[in-house]
Amino acid sequence: MVSFFRRKKSDKPARSGSTDADSERRIAELAAAFPGAAAAGDQAPEPAPEPDPIPPTPPAPPAPAEAAPATEPEPVPAEIIAAAMETGPSSAAEPGHGPESEPESVPGPQPVAKPAGWRDRLRGSALARGLSGLFSRNPRLDDDLLDEIETALITADVGVTATTDLIEDLRKRMKAREFVDANALLAALRTDLVEMLRPVAMPLRIDRNAKPFVLLTVGVNGVGKTTTIGKLARRFKDEGRGLMLAAGDTFRAAAVAQLQAWGERNGVTVIAQGQNADAASVAFDALQAAKARGTEVLIADTAGRLHTQKGLMDELGKIKRVLQKLDPSAPHEVLMVIDGTTGQNALSQLRQFHAAVGVTGLVVTKLDGTAKGGMVFALAREFGIPIRYAGIGERPEDLRVFDAEAFVDALLPQGLGESGEK
Numbered sequence: 001m002v003s004f005f006r007r008k009k010s011d012k013p014a015r016s017g018s019t020d021a022d023s024e025r026r027i028a029e030l031a032a033a034f035p036g037a038a039a040a041g042d043q044a045p046e047p048a049p050e051p052d053p054i055p056p057t058p059p060a061p062p063a064p065a066e067a068a069p070a071t072e073p074e075p076v077p078a079e080i081i082a083a084a085m086e087t088g089p090s091s092a093a094e095p096g097h098g099p100e101s102e103p104e105s106v107p108g109p110q111p112v113a114k115p116a117g118w119r120d121r122l123r124g125s126a127l128a129r130g131l132s133g134l135f136s137r138n139p140r141l142d143d144d145l146l147d148e149i150e151t152a153l154i155t156a157d158v159g160v161t162a163t164t165d166l167i168e169d170l171r172k173r174m175k176a177r178e179f180v181d182a183n184a185l186l187a188a189l190r191t192d193l194v195e196m197l198r199p200v201a202m203p204l205r206i207d208r209n210a211k212p213f214v215l216l217t218v219g220v221n222g223v224g225k226t227t228t229i230g231k232l233a234r235r236f237k238d239e240g241r242g243l244m245l246a247a248g249d250t251f252r253a254a255a256v257a258q259l260q261a262w263g264e265r266n267g268v269t270v271i272a273q274g275q276n277a278d279a280a281s282v283a284f285d286a287l288q289a290a291k292a293r294g295t296e297v298l299i300a301d302t303a304g305r306l307h308t309q310k311g312l313m314d315e316l317g318k319i320k321r322v323l324q325k326l327d328p329s330a331p332h333e334v335l336m337v338i339d340g341t342t343g344q345n346a347l348s349q350l351r352q353f354h355a356a357v358g359v360t361g362l363v364v365t366k367l368d369g370t371a372k373g374g375m376v377f378a379l380a381r382e383f384g385i386p387i388r389y390a391g392i393g394e395r396p397e398d399l400r401v402f403d404a405e406a407f408v409d410a411l412l413p414q415g416l417g418e419s420g421e422k
């Protein structure tokens with residue numbers, strides 16, 4: 001089974017900082033948890049001209065209780081089934097970060113190992129490295145220090161405007177003798193950074209009145225959409241929620257097969273129509289089935305697309321419109337997945353996706369490894385769109401509810417009245 005995922009992922013750019021053994025382990029764990037990997041450069045073709053609107057369809061007959069794909073266009077390869085069948089107990093549920101309801105009883109065994117902390121995972125980021133290098137040599141409280149902090153922030157993609165505002169505020173306060181030493185200035189920087197992120201650190205709430213709560217995931221190619229859906233599905237399942245998946249990444253056959261395999265193993269219905277099917281039609285079918293079955297949450301996958309490809313961006317709008325034929329309030333969350341290593345280009349990605357489909361929440365993935373980290377501040381400042389989750393690794397438990405304090409503390413040198421490892 002590992003070979004399948006290795007083959008799928010071998011075209012992806014290598015992540016730095018991981019050993020072969022590490023990546024073997026990650027591949028195996030991710031495969032077991034919920035694999036997803038498109039070959040880099042996979043590009044969905046521009047969609048055909050918009051077909052006739054889907055005609056109103058009579059409500060689907062109630063489905064049998066057992067989960068089964070609504071359609072079975074292509075068999076799931078045996079090796080994928082084997083991977084899914086090996087799936088162990090999950091540790092994705094994050095105590096204290098669930099939906100607004102009281103924690104529901106989580107079936108199954110509890111996690112065996114404490115998941116790695118934010119600091120542990122983010123230590124390789126440009127911002128963490130830049131700032132820890134600065135403060136590890138006991139700098140003097142002067143303009144040079146401010147200049148160096150400014151360089152570290154800009155290098156890490158915090159953005160020029162945000163950085164200038166931060167630095168000018170600190171400079172004023174330094175001149176007013178507010179700080180006794182460099183550490184006091186660092187503490188002030190921490191507070192400012194947390195304040196920038198606090199307004200967007202808004203966890204996803206599943207509205208129980210929405211039946212189902214429809215979550216549409218979007219993003220450019222290879223950002224971690226399919227992987228994130230797997231982690232989210234695991235999380236929702238662990239929370240005891242009724243769940244259905246729509247295999248809307250109809251461009252990549254493996255994406256459909258992976259969803260189906262995961263669904264079969266976990267008793268979750270996956271609605272699919274196979275490769276090259278109309279993604280809007282898959283979403284429509286899935287919502288219809290989810291409504292008929294009283295499913296609580298429907299997660300719809302979409303193919304990765306470049307924000308510059310107008311036809312593909314228009315297709316997202318079409319998926320949304322088609323969903324709204326069945327439920328005018330759907331989708332209840334348009335979750336855009338952004339690769340944390342992308343840098344400032346993430347801003348134009350979000351701008352275009354937001355214009356096309358109205359993004360309501362973000363997941364920033366791959367913040368472990370070589371991400372610059374600062375882009376999260378730039379996104380928060382420019383858009384104010386809630387950041388729901390942060391991806392700090394490939395395991396299910398590495399999709400964390402975004403926590404402004406934990407994130408900032410992981411980037412800053414240790415010992416600043418931290419909120420603690422989370």
Ligand SMILES: Nc1nc2c(ncn2[C@@H]2O[C@H](COP(=O)(O)OP(=O)(O)OP(=O)(O)O)[C@@H](O)[C@H]2O)c(=O)[nH]1
Pocket residue numbers: 009012015030036037038039042219220221222223224225226227228249252255303304305365366367368369390391392393394398
């Ligand atoms: N290090 C790290 N890797 C991640 C994270 N999230 C996803 N990945 C990896 O990113 C790669 C791409 O993930 P996919 O889920 O296939 O991306 P996608 O957006 O579905 O790709 P397309 O179908 O092409 O749009 C995979 O190798 C994942 O394991 C993360 O938080 N950290």
